Amino acid sequence: MGSDNALLPVAPVFLKSLRDHVYGLVRDAILSGRLKSGEKLNERHLAGQLGISTTPLKEALRVLEAEGLVRSEPRRGIYVTFNAGQAEEMMLARAALESMIARQAAKRVKDEDVALMRELIVEMRAGLKTVDVLQLIALNERFHNVIHEASGCGYLRRLQGGQSIYTHAARLSVLSEERERFLAVEEHEAIANAIADRDPDLAERLMRDHVIRSGEKHLIRVSQA
Amino acid sequence: MGSDNALLPVAPVFLKSLRDHVYGLVRDAILSGRLKSGEKLNERHLAGQLGISTTPLKEALRVLEAEGLVRSEPRRGIYVTFNAGQAEEMMLARAALESMIARQAAKRVKDEDVALMRELIVEMRAGLKTVDVLQLIALNERFHNVIHEASGCGYLRRLQGGQSIYTHAARLSVLSEERERFLAVEEHEAIANAIADRDPDLAERLMRDHVIRSGEKHLIRVSQA
């Protein structure tokens, strides 16, 4: 049985469905470490604690199981499965998928996408001096989104979203470091050039290295906290 | 009491729940095309048709949604989402993940794993003449499993399992072609050598190309049927 205060009841007013809301709550609790690896999740207890029935909770737990954050032993129970090693593997999964997306983007990119990427790079470089971290994060996401759109790979994109261990706080932490901001822009520009040159192999490699390098940086940070 | 390691617990995977069974049924129905893309899945009808209640079905559908085979519109319904383009993307996802696993394997592989791979290659080459396709498939899976084990990447491995669009019938179809069997062994040997040489970049590239090439072959076959 888990620590009693790891999760608070859901607010009486909820926007999305209960199961989606609960999914987010439990997911964040696991990724932030409030629910620790190995901990057993009691369905009734957890549902009661959240003030809901077991039905939407069970569905949320299935999704978390499919994403690999919990492990279900039939007729026995559900256990949290998340540690430093898995966090690194999730980062590697993101690198693998994101680099495959970049590869496809380099094959199918249109001139207008290239123009959009270049605009974003210019904005990023300018943003280096404004020091507005939130805006830099937004630019970051828009840049990756342009590549996703250009790739035309909706499935890969959706799959990649599931592997994101980044919370807003985490992104903020990484990009608040000056050296990191500089490196990110340099790497983004190199990736943009590779895609613009329709060089799938290079785009793939640069994207993989970019995700792994910045990912390792993030992992080191959270392990120190 | 005797030695503690005399007997290991029965793996829980042997006990199959209704939800897992139903998941497999619906999944196969989608991948085989018996449930067509865009088709709406009525929970009550489907549950009644399967002779079960909606509870395990809903859980199965959540997993399928997490895997991207169905799309859920809140309070409206669940629709099958699978077409040729997505099948190709699933293959690309497998290529991305499998090649990342191969990369990690090349970094961490032990000599005993290398020996095991080489044994399997020899068996495969011999199997080319016995023409026992089923045994060749088994060897195929064992070879990939050795790499998975050597990589130590349990999460990536599990994630990759979800992207498998291969049914037993599909593998059988592809490997029943003589030229394909020959190519597969050649590629496997090259991959094994790259891993044995502790060459992550090469192992990654060879694995990616292998999965994509044989995957495309498979996709062409099913599109012709």
Add this chain to the structure above:
DNA sequence: CGTTTTAAATTGATATATCAAATTTCAGAT
């Protein structure tokens, strides 16, 4: 007729009840 309004039916979302496997408890035997 065609359009709008409203009532009925459908159905996904959620809650509750039941079942059965797994765990725990504890009396009785050695």
Add this chain to the structure above:
DNA sequence: ATCTGAAATTTGATATATCAATTTAAAACG
């Protein structure tokens, strides 16, 4: 004390009931 095993308890798995949003049908109105 320690082991055994049956009974009680817990709990995941499944079934059924209820709720509410959506769709469909029908009625009302122009």
